[in-house]
Amino acid sequence: MPSPLPDGLGFRVLATDGAARRGRLLTAHGTVETPAFMPVGTAATVKAMMPETVAATGAEILLANTYHLMLRPGAEAVAALGGLHRMMDWPRPILTDSGGFQVMSLGDLCRIDPDGVTFKSHLDGSTHRLTPVRAIDIQHKLDATISMVFDECTPFPAEHEVAAASMRRSMDWAARCREAFVPRPGYGLFGIVQGGVYPDLRAESAARLIDIGFEGYAIGGLAVGEGQAAMFETLSATVPHLPTDRPRYLMGVGKPEDLLGAVARGVDMFDCVLPTRSGRTAQAFTRRGPLNLRNARHKADPRPLDEACGCPACRRFSRAYLHHLIRAGEILGLMLLTTHNVTLYQDLMADLRQAIAEGRLKAELEAWRNGLARGDVSPM
Amino acid sequence: MPSPLPDGLGFRVLATDGAARRGRLLTAHGTVETPAFMPVGTAATVKAMMPETVAATGAEILLANTYHLMLRPGAEAVAALGGLHRMMDWPRPILTDSGGFQVMSLGDLCRIDPDGVTFKSHLDGSTHRLTPVRAIDIQHKLDATISMVFDECTPFPAEHEVAAASMRRSMDWAARCREAFVPRPGYGLFGIVQGGVYPDLRAESAARLIDIGFEGYAIGGLAVGEGQAAMFETLSATVPHLPTDRPRYLMGVGKPEDLLGAVARGVDMFDCVLPTRSGRTAQAFTRRGPLNLRNARHKADPRPLDEACGCPACRRFSRAYLHHLIRAGEILGLMLLTTHNVTLYQDLMADLRQAIAEGRLKAELEAWRNGLARGDVSPM
Numbered sequence: 001m002p003s004p005l006p007d008g009l010g011f012r013v014l015a016t017d018g019a020a021r022r023g024r025l026l027t028a029h030g031t032v033e034t035p036a037f038m039p040v041g042t043a044a045t046v047k048a049m050m051p052e053t054v055a056a057t058g059a060e061i062l063l064a065n066t067y068h069l070m071l072r073p074g075a076e077a078v079a080a081l082g083g084l085h086r087m088m089d090w091p092r093p094i095l096t097d098s099g100g101f102q103v104m105s106l107g108d109l110c111r112i113d114p115d116g117v118t119f120k121s122h123l124d125g126s127t128h129r130l131t132p133v134r135a136i137d138i139q140h141k142l143d144a145t146i147s148m149v150f151d152e153c154t155p156f157p158a159e160h161e162v163a164a165a166s167m168r169r170s171m172d173w174a175a176r177c178r179e180a181f182v183p184r185p186g187y188g189l190f191g192i193v194q195g196g197v198y199p200d201l202r203a204e205s206a207a208r209l210i211d212i213g214f215e216g217y218a219i220g221g222l223a224v225g226e227g228q229a230a231m232f233e234t235l236s237a238t239v240p241h242l243p244t245d246r247p248r249y250l251m252g253v254g255k256p257e258d259l260l261g262a263v264a265r266g267v268d269m270f271d272c273v274l275p276t277r278s279g280r281t282a283q284a285f286t287r288r289g290p291l292n293l294r295n296a297r298h299k300a301d302p303r304p305l306d307e308a309c310g311c312p313a314c315r316r317f318s319r320a321y322l323h324h325l326i327r328a329g330e331i332l333g334l335m336l337l338t339t340h341n342v343t344l345y346q347d348l349m350a351d352l353r354q355a356i357a358e359g360r361l362k363a364e365l366e367a368w369r370n371g372l373a374r375g376d377v378s379p380m
Numbered sequence: 381m382p383s384p385l386p387d388g389l390g391f392r393v394l395a396t397d398g399a400a401r402r403g404r405l406l407t408a409h410g411t412v413e414t415p416a417f418m419p420v421g422t423a424a425t426v427k428a429m430m431p432e433t434v435a436a437t438g439a440e441i442l443l444a445n446t447y448h449l450m451l452r453p454g455a456e457a458v459a460a461l462g463g464l465h466r467m468m469d470w471p472r473p474i475l476t477d478s479g480g481f482q483v484m485s486l487g488d489l490c491r492i493d494p495d496g497v498t499f500k501s502h503l504d505g506s507t508h509r510l511t512p513v514r515a516i517d518i519q520h521k522l523d524a525t526i527s528m529v530f531d532e533c534t535p536f537p538a539e540h541e542v543a544a545a546s547m548r549r550s551m552d553w554a555a556r557c558r559e560a561f562v563p564r565p566g567y568g569l570f571g572i573v574q575g576g577v578y579p580d581l582r583a584e585s586a587a588r589l590i591d592i593g594f595e596g597y598a599i600g601g602l603a604v605g606e607g608q609a610a611m612f613e614t615l616s617a618t619v620p621h622l623p624t625d626r627p628r629y630l631m632g633v634g635k636p637e638d639l640l641g642a643v644a645r646g647v648d649m650f651d652c653v654l655p656t657r658s659g660r661t662a663q664a665f666t667r668r669g670p671l672n673l674r675n676a677r678h679k680a681d682p683r684p685l686d687e688a689c690g691c692p693a694c695r696r697f698s699r700a701y702l703h704h705l706i707r708a709g710e711i712l713g714l715m716l717l718t719t720h721n722v723t724l725y726q727d728l729m730a731d732l733r734q735a736i737a738e739g740r741l742k743a744e745l746e747a748w749r750n751g752l753a754r755g756d757v758s759p760m
């Protein structure tokens with residue numbers, strides 16, 4: 001068993017299969033088996049799920065959003081309630097983003113300068129400022145198990161020169177974040193590799209971050225419109241520059257097919273709103289591809305969403321009932337589809353972990369890809 | 381132990397305290413301890429709750445609405461999915477209303493004649509018809525444990541003459557319902573006493589229903605604007621005319637204070653949307669009266685909603701977190717408040733059942749009334 005670093009996170013690679021790794025992350029809030037998918041709990045709740053339901057899907061770590069929580073209820077308010085874990089009754093690990101991606105998505109409401117970002121709240125128009133130091137301070141107050149450096153979001157597409165300047169500013173901020181971060185046993189800070197789709201910039205960014213030193217390394221600036229092929233290409237060009245003994249986290253990705261390709265390229269951690277958001281818009285992910293439960297073809301279908309799934313939605317309810325709930329605007333429909341989607345994502349990761357451990361990842365990837373591509377064509 | 385009637389529901393009065401009764405209802409889908417409160421599951425779901433969460437509150441029987449279910453997904457669709465219990469994974473008893481109250485609340489979309497009601501769907505404007513025979517047939521297809529007779533909703537206020545004519549039409553329809561009802565062991569049909577606020581009409585209605593013979597007797601046409609005093613007065617004038625060996629059900633009632641007074645007057649069963657609907661509008665019922673969780677005074681309050689409550693919302697979360705969830709529009713907020721409110725209602729009924737069994741109902745009613753009237757005045 002690996003032991004946590006006295007001043008950070010423990011991580012151990014248990015097995016490899018090609019570039020893919022089967023690992024284990026040790027934190028102050030428990031272990032995380034990797035590759036791992038983190039459901040998103042933006043406002044300190046995975047939308048439409050009780051925490052124990054999230055845990056029952058197999059999820060061991062959540063992501064929460066610094067931008068949303070700093071505005072409401074506020075970092076100090078969360079701290080006064082004992083931190084995120086206690087406030088939301090999720091005793092397991094939580095990773096927080098730095099808020100950078102969200103504030104820089106505010107468009108006209110946001111102004112970037114060499115030291116940080118000044119922005120207006122989307123809630124009430126009040127003015128706020130985030131800097132590397134403030135972003136780390138907020139994440140500390142939230143009691144994040146894993147904090148992320150505050151970085152600039154490089155626009156896409158971006159010329160090489162623009163991407164380079166943006167990346168270098170992010171590396172400067174990453175150093176300030178490292179300095180501001182208060183080390184605690186079982187807690188950690190991840191750096192974020194930037195550089196757009198340019199391999200030389202990704203390599204430079206990785207080298208700068210390794211030089212500073214982090215408990216883990218994220219790959220940012222992808223899944224922003226570059227397409228799956230360019231994303232995979234950038235991953236293949238970036239991952240070899242990262243330390244083998246530290247976790248690698250691909251931010252904001254993705255569809256099941258994206259996860260398969262990224263795990264094969266050596267990524268250990270993921271987050272994405274897709275399973276939860278889709279659950280609230282009537283889309284279910286299955287081993288045979290997505291289903292839109294609003295569609296009338298499910299009206300009288302007594303089958304479960306996914307025959308191979310053990311989640312409550314699949315074990316206990318028919319597609320016809322889920323269709324009814326969605327059509328009637330019933331909250332239970334969103335609850336069940338969200339639970340199912342998060343379960344499907346966790347099952348996918350569990351399958352990949354086992355396949356890597358057993359040295360048969362290639363076959364497992366093929367099986368998943370074939371199922372996802374086949375579609376829901378079985379007769380009723 | 382009482383045994384179910386071979387051709388209907390078993391019911392036994394286990395203890396009395398004044399007019400109040402501690403009873404037990406035996407059905408094809410399990411027992412119900414009375415006095416009992418039935419959470420409302422209009423569209424075959426108690427809104428924002430998983431079925432096992434409903435059961436964990438102590439609820440043993442639900443109400444579902446014939447009007448909503450006949451329109452969507454349709455009685456035949458429910459039957460094809462194995463009936464309501466199986467479709468919604470609630471194996472315990474379910475009572476269905478007859479649809480009468482809802483269709484007669486449609487105003488201009490509804491036309492009443494001596495044999496039934498023709499109405500337009502609020503969903504798509506399509507024309508439908510409900511008669512006593514059709515209402516019973518639908519409830520049979522839904523597999524309702526307890527079906528209700530199809531009755532006319534007497535307007536309020538109504539002159540004696542109007543209330544009398546309306547009641548007599550309902551009694552005529554009640555006889556047609558009894559004839560149409562297919563008896564099955566452990567299933568039952570309840571008659572509904574009408575007659576507005578007129579004691580002579582209530583007595584006449586009760587006598588007519590007893591003459592027809594039902595497995596239980598409901599009191600309808602109350603909680604329609606007459607006020608608590610008139611409701612209690614009508615209850616006191618009606619209950620003595622009902623058989624002592626059959627359950628009594630007060631339809632659509634009510635606030636916690638209403639339940640206290642009605643149990644004291646000999647009512648055994650209740651339903652109301654109040655705990656679930658309030659949960660979705662940020663209102664929590666507590667032993668110290670209602671709380672509006674949207675109110676800013678809860679912003680930093682680390683206390684639970686109700687110190688004496690054992691529900692997940694109270695055991696695991698602060699008012700501050702619930703306030704945050706409500707302000708952020710998070711579904712989890714509605715889930716937790718709904719669960720809490722249904723728990724509070726079930727706890728109230730459990731307290732009354734125990735007090736009746738122990739012959740100390742008066743003191744228990746006082747304790748609840750004092751708490752509810754005191755309000756949430758304790759310092760933070």
